[in-house]
Amino acid sequence: MPIMKKIAYSIFALVASANMATAQAKHEDTEFYTPVPPVVTPTSANFAAPPKDAVVLFDGKSLNNWVTTNDTTKPATWDVSGGVMTVNKTGGNIQTKQSFQDYQLHIEWKIPSNITGTSQGRGNSGLFLASIGKGDAGYELQIMDSYNNPTYVNGQAGSVYKQYAPLVNPNLPPGQWQSYDVAWKAPRFNEDGSLLSPARVTVFFNGILVQNNVELKGPTQYVGQPSYKKHNPANPIKLQAHGDKSEPISFRNIWIRPA
Numbered sequence: 258m259p260i261m262k263k264i265a266y267s268i269f270a271l272v273a274s275a276n277m278a279t280a281q282a283k284h285e286d287t288e289f290y291t292p293v294p295p296v297v298t299p300t301s302a303n304f305a306a307p308p309k310d311a312v313v314l315f316d317g318k319s320l321n322n323w324v325t326t327n328d329t330t331k332p333a334t335w336d337v338s339g340g341v342m343t344v345n346k347t348g349g350n351i352q353t354k355q356s357f358q359d360y361q362l363h364i365e366w367k368i369p370s371n372i373t374g375t376s377q378g379r380g381n382s383g384l385f386l387a388s389i390g391k392g393d394a395g396y397e398l399q400i401m402d403s404y405n406n407p408t409y410v411n412g413q414a415g416s417v418y419k420q421y422a423p424l425v426n427p428n429l430p431p432g433q434w435q436s437y438d439v440a441w442k443a444p445r446f447n448e449d450g451s452l453l454s455p456a457r458v459t460v461f462f463n464g465i466l467v468q469n470n471v472e473l474k475g476p477t478q479y480v481g482q483p484s485y486k487k488h489n490p491a492n493p494i495k496l497q498a499h500g501d502k503s504e505p506i507s508f509r510n511i512w513i514r515p516a
Contacts, residue, residue, distance in 0.1 A: 288409035307512040326350035332418040344505035359516035370432030385495035423467035481483035
């Protein structure tokens with residue numbers, strides 16, 4: 258076979274092999290069910306008031322600091338009542354108007370007491386620590402009902418979705434307010450687009466450590482393995498309006514301290 262034909266055939270084979278691998282990838286490939294994090298019962302969540310130097314992202318009164326993710330020229334349209342904002346699934350994901358790089362974040366959330374469904378279809382949402390595109394693109398800390406609700410461990414509440422299961426399961430029952438306290442360090446990239454330093458995150462869930470300075474493998478991927486591609490280290494923070502059919506989640510007392 259002439260050399261040019263050999264080269265062309267080799268390239269074709271590599272492309273075909275890559276396409277086949279992508280076509281065969283399934284979301285189940287990155288879902289793990291063991292080891293199951295031990296259940297730890299917190300005395301209560303951490304309902305910390307904003308420090309004086311904090312930026313208040315939700316004060317219980319309005320969504321002035323939020324926009325719609327798929328069209329950031331439009332205001333967020335979730336429901337606000339009684340000091341609480343509740344997911345409006347027709348409004349889609351929402352994200353902050355401001356972008357943040359490294360920070361400390363506090364957020365409180367509640368699964369409705371009349372929640373239904375099982376596994377990932379039970380009170381599913383997500384806190385995206387950096388939103389790097391429309392839809393569900395970014396780095397997700399999972400929010401859902403994981404109180405007596407088995408699912409894959411790297412998809413339960415407190416997990417870095419599809420990457421790290423929580424160290425323990427400190428979920429409170431549906432109908433009770435819960436809290437995340439997050440320390441986030443954004444990834445950095447070299448001029449040529451290569452990774453200089455990966456993202457890192459520490460998470461306290463209801464006052465209990467569930468992620469201890471873990472090194473993220475890249476942005477969240479539902480199918481396939483995560484990997485890094487150069488992006489701005491400063492990005493909005495996003496909340497997910499998940500497509501499951503269960504009752505929507507509520508949020509309150511959201512504030513951030515840029516590092």
